[in-house]
Amino acid sequence: LSLSPSPSLLNANKIHCIRATAFQDLENLALLSLYDNKIQTLAKGTFAPLHSIQTLHLAQNPFVCDCNLKWLADYLRSNPIETSGARCASPRRLANKRIGQIKSKKFRCSGTEDTRLNNECNSKPVCPAKCRCEANVVDCSNLRLTKFPEHLPASTTELRLNNNDISVLEATGVFKILSQLKKINLSNNKISEIEDGVFEGAGSVVELHLTANHLDSVRGTMFRGMGGLHTHTHIHKFSLKSFRSLNLLANPFNCDCRLAWLGAWLRSRRIVTGNPRCQSPSFLREIPLQDVAAPDFRCEDGAVLEESSCVARPQCPSECTCTETVVRCSNKHLQALPRGLPRNVTELDLSNNRISSLSDSSFSNMSQLTTLILSYNSLRCIPPLALAGLRSLRLLSLHGNDISELQEGIFSDVASLSHLAIGANPLYCDCRLRWLSDWVKSGYKEPGIARCAGPTGMEGKLLLTTPETKFECLGPVETSVQAKCSPCVSGPCQNHGVCQSDSVELYTCVCAPGFTGKYCETPVDVCASNPCTNGGICISDEQTRRFSCSCLVGFHGSFCEVDVDDCEDHGCENGATCVDGVGNYTCFCPPFYIGLLCEEKEDVCSPGRNPCQQHSTCSSTTTGPRCVCAPGFVGDDCSVNYDECEDQDCQNGAVCVDQVDGYTCTCPQGYSGELCEVPPPPPSPCERARCQNSAPCVDRAGTALCQCLPGFEGVRCEKLVSVNFVNRDSYLQLSDLKNWCVRGVCVVQDVQSYRCECEEGWRATLCNQQGELTPCSVLLCQHGHCQLTEGGATYCLCDTGYTGDTCETVESPCRGEAVRDFHRVQRGHADCQTTRPFSWVECRGGCQGGGAAAGGACCAPLRVRRRRYTFECNDGSSFTQDVEKAVECGCKECV
Structure with a gap:
């Protein structure tokens, strides 16, 4: 059962029991049909979960209207949703009365029936120990059983006992209670004896499998009671090797590919058989079976059976799932019926596909079909003979298609049809569909879902309840409706093609001469392709x-x-290109010429046409406009501000800033000059001198000299050697000798000198500097920093551009010095120079390893650029010439 609001159609089955919880969780179900079943009673509250139920069909069931069904009468009076007219079958006093109209007090019980029916319905079916029971199939295979199991359900239709250890089939009467049994599988056991009467009561069995056992003899009484048996597979080419007599006379053998093995088997053994004869196919009728040649054992497709194909394989289309005789092909995106549907199919589900058409022979071989589901496809028309031969069909679902009409008599062959689902179709309810309305009202074959979509006035009306007088033909039928089953009405054939009805393709177009295609849309005459x-x-x-x-x-x-070439005698001037036209020609002018024949020269420097930008000068030449750019701009139209920084000569890490017709160098701190080529002056030695007692410092040949004031001496004037008194009353307060030393003891050396012995962690002359004395404390590196060798000696590691013991000397390496000037050349007796100055670098300085004479490296250009410049001479002439200018200098091999 579905949890969706779609209808649940269970009518026309053999349901005799509805458990109280059967409809649990189906709160969205809108329609429930239990019409035409075997239901006698219903437990109270069976319909309680159906909160959305709108329509209920319970008629044609043998209801016992006792006290157990009182609740149903109350329910139907409170919820008038039962529309099929459910009636009582018993007791006699209430027989044939509508349940919803009987008073509650009429539903009485005599005592024993109060729980009998309800208990029978809600009791669980019995299943033999270790076996599996599902849908009336009892599967006891592969259990090593040695005899028939006990407690087989009476409703069993198929009994599987294959692959066990049964050796003797005892006549226990087990099949007398299995009245619905159809199939018994006893293959792959150890059966060597079958007692007479074992199969008494098995008259409903139609199929018996005894292959792969130990039988060596067969008696006629072994299978007594199996009057309905038509398939008996206990003989095959590897069994019954001791057979001497097998009477097969008077059997209607169908000598197709499945019996080829038997013909070969009979010819290979000397046994008495009664000389069985073929009864079909017709060309083999009355021919002894063992005289039929192997190639004549043919199946329907004409294929000759090979020896390995003696066992018939079940047939199932690759797109479908087949379980016994149930074939399910839903949700497979099918556009047509699948090939290879088995003939013995009883239930065929083709719902939720894209099937758009059926033919008169779509289901012609499916005589056992009882349920056909074609819902939710794209069907527009059902051919009048599409259902012919389906005499067993009980349920047909065409729900959710595009069907507007059904031809009267379409259900003439389906006499067993008890339910038709045709809802969600645009039914056109005029007089031609009146027969369908009458048909569904007889026996409630349609559950009250199907509604009309037209004609005007019938929209939305139920097919089941609308009076037949409303089904009228009051005007012409819409073309879109007629075209579904009569597509020729819409005139699908083009180019005067004639439309003809076709039972398979619905219609075909007979095309007029010169056209082809399904719709005659494709021309075939010699001029059709232009x-x-x-x-x-x-x-x-x-x-x-x-x-x-x-x-x-x-x-x-x-x-x-x-095309006739009109350019053979054209009049285009000034090198214009002639382009041929149809009966004429066109002149495509070269640059700077206009006019129909390109006869007029264009003023390329006139306002609005002057291409020169940035206040440059435009001059007209034979090749077009020429722009003389203002300083700082380049390009054919002088639109590009030339980046002089591309050829910049800024030195010492300076940043180049482009300007119009030039550039400037932003120097790092300490550097100066136009190109930042001037390094900062070396620091004075006095900057690091530590002269004391207000002594001035004097730079003497790069060495700091402290000039001591009177009364002081020493390298830094740190020693007081005399005191002068200016005033008569002046005096000198002498401190303790040890106070001369800040962090140490003063030791007198002579009359005029002393020394300090410093405390631990202090140093310097007066013990006034903290920390141990390091070798670098006395080495002053002017442009670098002090380093220690592995032996503990000190040396200065100089900054780039400096050298000397204390990094005091500026180096003079090979470098390029920027120059900006006119470039001058001599031409004959004339002096010429460029029309504007430009920048380059001149290589100056020396290289390590010394000059051309020593075969070493020279300071020379490493990278040059070639530029074209215009020269003007003092004799009035001018010319253009390429000039190489250096842009980077360095040391390279001398040439």
């Missing part, structure tokens, strides 16, 4: 099947493909 070009007219000759082209003026040739 072979004539350039507007030529095609003239066809039906007798010769050839054509000729009538060309327009200016064209000729078999296909009018040749």
Whole structure:
């Protein structure tokens, strides 16, 4: 059962029991049909979960209207949704009365029936120990059983006992209670004896499998009671090797590919058989089976059976799932019926596909079909004989298609049909569909879902409840409706094609001469492909099947493909290009010329046409406008501000800033000059001198000299050697000698000198500096920093550009010095120079390893650029010449 609001159609089955919880969780179900079943009673609350139920069909069930069904009468009075007219079957006093109209007090029980029916319905079916029971199939295979199991359900239709250890089939009467049993599988056991009467009561069995056992003899009484048996597979080419007599006379053998093995088997053994004869197919009728040649054992498709194909395999289309006789092909995106549907199918589900058409023979071989589901496809028309031969069909679902009409008599062969689902279709309810309304009202074959979509006034009306008088033909039927089953009405054939009805393709188009295609849309005459070009007219000759082209003026040739060349005598001037036209020509002018024949020279420097930008000067030349750019701009139209920084010569890491017609160098701190080529001056030695007692510092040949004031001496004037008194009353307070030393003890050396012995962690002359004395404390590196060698000696590691013991000397390496000037050349007796100055670098300085004489490296250009410049001479002439200018200098091999 579905949890969706779709209808649940369970009518026309053999349901005798509905458990109280059967409809649990189906709160969205809108329609429930239990019409035409075997239901006698229903437990109270069975319909309680159906909160959305709108329609209920319970008629044609043998209801016992006792006290157990009182609740149903109350329910139907409170919820008048039962529309099929459910009635009581018993007791006699209430027989044939509508349940919803009987008073509650009429539903009485005599005592024993109060729980009998309810208990029978809600008791669980019995299943033999270790076996599996599902859908009336009892599967006891592969359990090593040695005899028939006990407690087999009476409703069993198929009993599987294959692959066990049964050796003797005892006559226990087990099949007398299995009245619905159809199939018994006893293959792959150890059966060597079958007692007489074992199969008494098995008259409903139609199929018995005894292959792969130990039988060596067969008696006629072994299978007594199996009057309905038509398939008996206990003989095959590897069994019954001791057989001497097998009477097969008077059997209607169908000598197709499945019996080829038996013919070969009979010819290979000397046994008495009664000389069985074929009864079909017709060309083998009455021919002894063992005389039929192997190639004549043919199946329907005409294939000759090979020896390995003696066992018939079940047939199932690759797109479908087959379980016994149930074939399910839903949700497979099918556009047509799948090939290879088995003939014995009883239930066929083709829902939720894209099937758009059926033929009169779609289901012609499915005589056992009881349920056919075609819901939710794209069907527009059901052919009148599409259901012919389906005499067993009980349920047909066409729900959710595009069907507007059904031809009267379409259900004439389906006499067993008890339910038709045709809802969600645009039914056109005029007089031609009145028969369908009458048909569904007889026996409630349609559950009250199908509604009309037209004609006007019938929209939305139920097919089941609308009076037959409303089904009228009051005007012409819409073309879109007629075209579904009569597609020729819509005139699908083009180009005068004739539409003809077709039982398979619905219609075919008979095309007029010269056209083809499904709709006659494709022309086939010689002119249909328009072979004539350039507007030529095609003239066809039906007798010769050839054509000729009538060309327009200016064209000729078999296909009018040749254009007459009007440029052979053109008048285009000034090198213009002539382009041929149809009966004329066009002049495409070269640059700077205009006019129909390009006869007029264009003023390229006139306002609005002057291409020169940035206040540059435009001059007209034979090749077009020429722009003389203002300083700082380049390009054909002087639109590009030339980046002089591309050729910049800024030094010492300076940043180049482009300007119009030049650039500037932003120097790092300490550097100066136009190109930042001037390094900062070396620091004075006095900057690091530590003269004391206000002594001035004097730079003497790069060495700091402290000039001591009177009364002081020493390298840094740190020693007081005398005191002068200016005033008569002056005095000198002498401190303790040890106070001379800040962090140490003063030791007198002579009359005029002393020394300090410093405390631990202090140093310097007066013990006034903290920390141990390091070798680098006395080495002053002017442009670098002090380093220690592995031996503990000190040296200065100089900054780039400096050298010397204390990094005091500026190096002079090979470098390029920027120059900006006119470039001058001598031409004959004339002096010429460029019309504007430009920048380059001159290489100056030395290289390590010394000059051309020593075969070493020289300071020379490493990279040059070639530029074209205009020169003006003092004799009035001018010319253009390439000039190489250096842009980077360095040391390279001398040449």
